[in-house]
Amino acid sequence: MPILLAVACNLASSSVAPAYTVKFSVGCEAVLHEDANEHYREYNKWWLMGYFTGRNYADDAEVGNGADDDQIYAIALRYCHDDPSKDWDDAALHTYDRMR
Numbered sequence: 001m002p003i004l005l006a007v008a009c010n011l012a013s014s015s016v017a018p019a020y021t022v023k024f025s026v027g028c029e030a031v032l033h034e035d036a037n038e039h040y041r042e043y044n045k046w047w048l049m050g051y052f053t054g055r056n057y058a059d060d061a062e063v064g065n066g067a068d069d070d071q072i073y074a075i076a077l078r079y080c081h082d083d084p085s086k087d088w089d090d091a092a093l094h095t096y097d098r099m100r
Contacts, residue, residue, distance in 0.1 A: 025087040028080030035077060044088065045073045051092040063099050
């Protein structure tokens with residue numbers, strides 16, 4: 001809920017980049033490790049889908065519409081694989097922007 005609220009508050013922002021703060025972000029290394037566990041993989045996928053929902057609401061957009069959740073997750077996971085020093089929220093931002 002705080003993530004969605006932060007993204008919704010972005011509506012008033014005039015900057016191009018989204019302005020929000022991610023609390024307790026999960027690092028890509030952890031996400032890559034958690035991908036082996038079905039439950040954690042689903043939790044990370046749900047978080048990613050929530051990110052898309054919040055950004056779409058704030059942007060009045062439908063990014064990812066028609067794409068399978070697993071496809072979206074795979075793009076974000078690939079981002080983490082390519083740069084494990086980043087965070088899951090970086091992967092979400094990258095994936096959302098790439099799908100625009």
